Amino acid sequence: MTIVDAATLVPLAELEELERIQAYAFSAATFEVRERKIVVVNPIRGRGRQNSDIAHELSHIILEHDLSEVRELAGMPFRTCKPEEEEEATALGGTLLLxxxxxxxxxxxxxxxxxxxxxxxxxxxxxxxxxxxxxxxxxxxxxxxx
Incomplete structure (x- = not known):
């Protein structure tokens, strides 16, 4: 698994604009590129929140969740997991951290x-x-x- 700061992929101003449109719409996301997991984190979040977000994304990987739902925000599509899978990842992420x-x-x-x-x-x-x-x-x- 590789962790990437989202500001290395898109301008920080765009992340700030997304935050303005809908607070906490993006904290982290996992992508698979050439069979490798890449977790992209939002640099706007503090270190503690980033650690929680990384643990949450790692939990999705451990639990082998599929990205199955598509949601749209400001005209941009986002893939996400089912709500019960989000709860599972949140619970496991907290357990991994503490x-x-x-x-x-x-x-x-x-x-x-x-x-x-x-x-x-x-x-x-x-x-x-x-x-x-x-x-x-x-x-x-x-x-x-x-």
Whole structure:
């Protein structure tokens, strides 16, 4: 898999215009060129968001999802996966970035969600999402109350 900054393929101004037309319409996409996977990421996003986007795209590859739906935005066609496949890729991507055992270890060290996000180069939203959906937040709260 190769990761490519979208600004090396199209002018940054066009990416900014797409963002103006519809915020978050493009964060990352995977293409197959000569049997090689290429993930194109949007440089407008911060490093933590880019890492989440890359993990999401990698998850599509691991899960062998097919690009099956075509959507149009500002006259440009985009191929995408089915909504349930997007959810699968989001869940696996978060797991790849922040496995539960890693979160438990961080929580035992007393790391806050912000510190976890900073240490592992993810967004605070991703760290909070994984911290809560894995049950680590409840586990830590229960242990503190004992």
């Amino acid at each position: 496995p539960r055992d890693l979160l438990v270890s961080a929580a035992r060290r007393g790391a806050s969600v912000d510190a976890i996000a900073d240490q592992y180069s993810v967004t605070v939203e991703m760290a909070r999402f994984r911290y809560n959906t894995t049950g680590v937040g409840k586990q830590v709260a229960m242990n503190r109350s004992r």
